Amino acid sequence: MTKSMPASADQFEWRPGRGSGQSPTVFLGLGPEPDKLPEWFDLPPDKPVLYLESQAFMDQIDGYAARVPAHFIHISPDEFTAPLADRARAARYLPAHRAFPSFFAPLTARLTLGGHSRTRLERTVWLPCGDADLLIAELTAAFTAKGYSVRHIDHEALGKHPGSVLPDLLREGVPDLFFSINFKGLDHYGLACALLREAGTEVGVWLVDNPFNVLPSVRSGYWRDVRLFVTDHSFIGPLIKAGARKVTHLPLAAAPALLDGTVLPDHARDLAGKLVFVGRSAFPDRDKFFAGETVGDEARALVLGDTGTRRYDYHWWRDRLGVDALWPGNAGRAVGAGAEFASRAWKFRCLEAAGRITVFGDDGWRGLANPDADLRGPLDYYAHLPAVYREAAVTLNVTGLQLPAGLNQRNFDVWCAGGYLITDTHPGLSIFPPELTDPIAYARPEEIHDLVIRHREDTRTRRDLQRAWRECILRDHTYDNRAETILKTMRL
Known part of the structure; x- marks a missing residue:
């Protein structure tokens, strides 16, 4: 969808630096009028400013490169390391984060989690679910039988507020696997998935229903890099054609203990x-x-x-x-x-x-x-x-x-x-x-x-x-x- 990108200072969300001494300034997205940023945010020309920008965004702004101030330094996502993200004074141009989530969600995840060490939870699986969801009892028993601890996570709170709910959960410990049914617990724009991956958690999604009845709610291409499981093997080809890179056939099954x-x-x-x-x-x-x-x-x-x-x-x-x-x-x-x-x-x-x-x-x-x-x-x-x-x-x-x-x-x-x-x-x-x-x-x-x-x-x-x-x-x-x-x- 084609949208206009608003150009004003209130479209930026700032986070103060966390490091000791002077923190570097980093922009995650510059917006459509980068030449105005020094005036809006009092950025002196003798102090370098780092920035990351989506190539797809830059390609759509006429004369973009010429409008970037000379003391702004473009860095790649790989250069935006966890230690840098942890200490930086950072600004996010929010409209671009919504329009280009595949690029910006991993950067937001790194900015949110920073370089703090986190406790690994040994042999642990998180299952996002609601109170009456089917297959949760079956999967819980099955993972437990394989020697894993299983924690049920409220999928609604997680899907609506991943940026606030997940960091708190991850501070308590990082699981081995986050396993979602039909993308439950994963927000439309991929931030939850990016946060989990940044923390070192594997993410799997089991498409129990028709994948293309589920996928329209996903607004970001992050799903293409997620390990997908499908109950119907005839969708493996169509999913790969749509860009999926890892798809495995996983039919439904029986839980004998629950039938007695x-x-x-x-x-x-x-x-x-x-x-x-x-x-x-x-x-x-x-x-x-x-x-x-x-x-x-x-x-x-x-x-x-x-x-x-x-x-x-x-x-x-x-x-x-x-x-x-x-x-x-x-x-x-x-x-x-x-x-x-x-x-x-x-x-x-x-x-x-x-x-x-x-x-x-x-x-x-x-x-x-x-x-x-x-x-x-x-x-x-x-x-x-x-x-x-x-x-x-x-x-x-x-x-x-x-x-x-x-x-x-x-x-x-x-x-x-x-x-x-x-x-x-x-x-x-x-x-x-x-x-x-x-x-x-x-x-x-x-x-x-x-x-x-x-x-x-x-x-x-x-x-x-x-x-x-x-x-x-x-x-x-x-x-x-x-x-x-x-x-x-x-x-x-």
């Missing part, structure tokens, strides 16, 4: 022999997230009229809409809106073809055109869901289309809880052996009914498959496995 000791709620005590589905009809605030986006009549008709096996997933919509650049900007929101429309149509189509099925979820399912569907309220994920999986004869999984090759928790939890899953076939299942996936996968909704009939009875074949699935997941696909992948990838 659960009980059936009152509205789920009659599930023996039944087919069940558990899930939301839409993710929270979906309509708000895709506000202003519409799906064209032709595309809607194509999706709703198709009775074949084509999956109208995110990548299909991107190709159809001809969207090349997914970051920066919001061009990808139209792609996501199309994928969300197709996801809803696919889920309804499967649930309507399933025949007799008990559906646990929100009121959005009340539009199902299935007279044999028994609609019930939602379930508590940790307290009730595993017990429902164990009690039901078969659990149906229908995979959303935002993640073309992404697995959901049902792919792991149902088997570990002692249940039996049937699922739609898609590329994400490739992490499992085909001898496990082939018998329980369907490509068309019309196949669901016969698949349920074939697998709901307690037969030796069913028991053997249950055992094989559970052994596979416990061996290769627990959150302990995922924590090991994270730590090895981050070289910890």
